[in-house]
Amino acid sequence: MQTESFRQAEFPVDPLFLNRWSPRAFTGEPLPDAVLFTLFEAARWAPSSYNGQPWRFCYAKRGGARWGDFLACLHEVNRQWAEQASALVFLAASQSIQAMGQTIPAPAPALDCGAAWASLALQASLLGWHAHAIGGFDRTAAARVVGMPEGYDMLLAVAIGRRGGKESLPEALQAREAPTPRRPLAELVAEGCFPRA
16 A cells, blocks of 8 residues: 655554545545445444443435535535535434443543544545545534434534545635645653653
């Protein structure tokens, strides 16, 4: 697997980690159910506190009956590019889980759901698709659209699709349509103390 030339790891990692990125330009081609559910299957096997699995995924496929409802929940700047995605997914977290034979408050639902999201995104990359997490959306509207019950928090929207040409994007976004670098490990990791940049 070839990696983007400017994305260099400081220590050896599988190229999958360097090749995964979040494009905004999508082709809009249909996403087969077998592929979509393979992504959900990967997310299902993510680690979670007490194996509580607090994640809940709701999706709409491009051209489907609920597509417009999901798309309308995104902030305008995200709606402009996400309308070319093949599917939109909302990720919610349960505030409680079953553990040790009882219902307890979920200790780290956002962290657990982050692990599920990462698993979904990496699986998409392995299959030649891309997933782009979206924080800019109306969580209240999304919860209403999917009929989310009490006891859950709406966390994230995700656009999934095949990568398209950047010329399909609004001009302001075209320059940003490239994999991004990462901070050096020295800024992120330190032994025995908080990392100092």
